[in-house]
Amino acid sequence: xxxxxxxxxxxxxxxxxxxxxxxxAGWLAGRGVEALVDRIEPDMDLLVxxxxxxxxxxxxxxxxxxxxxxxxxxxxxxxxxxEVEAEDRVTALENxxxxxxxxxxRMMLAARVCSADGCGEWRPALNDVVISRGSLDRLPRxxxxxxxxxxxxxxxxxxxxxxxxxxxAYNLSAGGxxxxxxxxxxxxxxxxxxxxETRPVLLPPGVRLxxxxxxxxxxxxxxxxxxxxxxxxxxxGRVLEVRAAEKRLKLVSSPRRGYFEILRSKLxxxxxxxxxxxxxxxxxxxxx
Numbered sequence: 001x002x003x004x005x006x007x008x009x010x011x012x013x014x015x016x017x018x019x020x021x022x023x024x025a026g027w028l029a030g031r032g033v034e035a036l037v038d039r040i041e042p043d044m045d046l047l048v049x050x051x052x053x054x055x056x057x058x059x060x061x062x063x064x065x066x067x068x069x070x071x072x073x074x075x076x077x078x079x080x081x082x083e084v085e086a087e088d089r090v091t092a093l094e095n096x097x098x099x100x101x102x103x104x105x106r107m108m109l110a111a112r113v114c115s116a117d118g119c120g121e122w123r124p125a126l127n128d129v130v131i132s133r134g135s136l137d138r139l140p141r142x143x144x145x146x147x148x149x150x151x152x153x154x155x156x157x158x159x160x161x162x163x164x165x166x167x168x169a170y171n172l173s174a175g176g177x178x179x180x181x182x183x184x185x186x187x188x189x190x191x192x193x194x195x196x197e198t199r200p201v202l203l204p205p206g207v208r209l210x211x212x213x214x215x216x217x218x219x220x221x222x223x224x225x226x227x228x229x230x231x232x233x234x235x236x237g238r239v240l241e242v243r244a245a246e247k248r249l250k251l252v253s254s255p256r257r258g259y260f261e262i263l264r265s266k267l268x269x270x271x272x273x274x275x276x277x278x279x280x281x282x283x284x285x286x287x288x
Contacts, residue, residue, distance in 0.1 A: 001045070001096065002045065003028075005041070006046040006047070007040050007047045009049050009050065009058075010037065010038055010055075011050060017050040020073075020075075021037050024048060024093070025037060027090065033097075041066075045068070046069055047070045048071045048089075049070060053072075053080055056126075064108060064126075064248060069250040071084060071092060073089045074086065080266065083252075084252075103250050105248040105249070105251075107205065108249055109162075109245055110243055110246075111161075112241050113231075113233075114240075115232075116237065122245075124247070125225045127169045127226050128166040128226065130224040132221060132224060133222075139155050140213050141154070142156065142158075142159050142221075143212050144159070144188060145211075146203055154190045158221065159190055160176065160190075164181045164182075167181075171189050174191050175189070175200070176189035184244070186205060186207065187201070188209070206244070207243070210239050211234070211242070213234060220233040221235075222234075223240060
């Protein structure tokens with residue numbers, strides 16, 4: 001991977017991000033790489049994100065559109081997307097320039113709202129597309145179709161349509177499954193469903209979902225794409241369409257930690273003492 005031009009995107013509410021950006025820009029310049037702060041240009045070979053998952057989500061659309069790999073340096077709390085910890089940032093850059101890091105391709109979604117007057121523009125999502133009733137008192141009935149087949153009509157506070165990358169975001173809080181990000185699948189998870197037997201569904205990536213409000217419910221529900229409200233809202237007579245996006249996000253993996261190691265760390269799987277090896281039921285490494 002030849003890197004000649006890179007962008008450095010900051011999380012502006014963190015003072016250390018600005019100092020770190022100056023340091024990294026100087027480090028890259030010393031190795032013949034032009035580094036621009038808070039700019040994304042189509043001819044860039046790399047984007048370095050100094051922030052958290054929210055900062056990375058904010059640039060995922062343009063990064064995928066221009067086919068620019070993204071290296072996320074975590075200055076936030078969880079860091080499922082920004083996998084590289086701040087202390088590992090120079091090592092990650094060294095390995096990237098040496099061609100020894102893995103660049104993963106993450107599936108994305110595209111969503112739009114259609115009505116009798118036509119359809120809006122497709123909006124990309126790396127994590128999820130969420131339908132939320134907000135503060136309304138009544139529960140909407142959301143009919144979900146996979147191509148020409150009705151899945152079911154959910155009575156719930158809302159619905160999450162997520163990618164495998166987004167399975168550890170809102171989907172996880174709503175009781176949905178964790179899915180390895182190298183799998184291609186679309187997750188449909190109801191939010192606080194009225195019927196307890198309602199369960200999340202995993203679908204193949206080739207389906208096109210159509211979601212509408214059924215029954216006599218006349219209100220509007222919000223559509224949120226990667227944390228940003230979309231217009232128009234979903235209402236009777238309108239349909240939300242969701243499909244796999246044509247573009248994928250190229251994401252640089254952590255140089256030191258695997259996916260499940262990150263999950264164990266962030267979710268505290270196995271408790272504070274960690275886990276033992278295979279066959280170790282006690283979890284203390286003794287195998288007894």
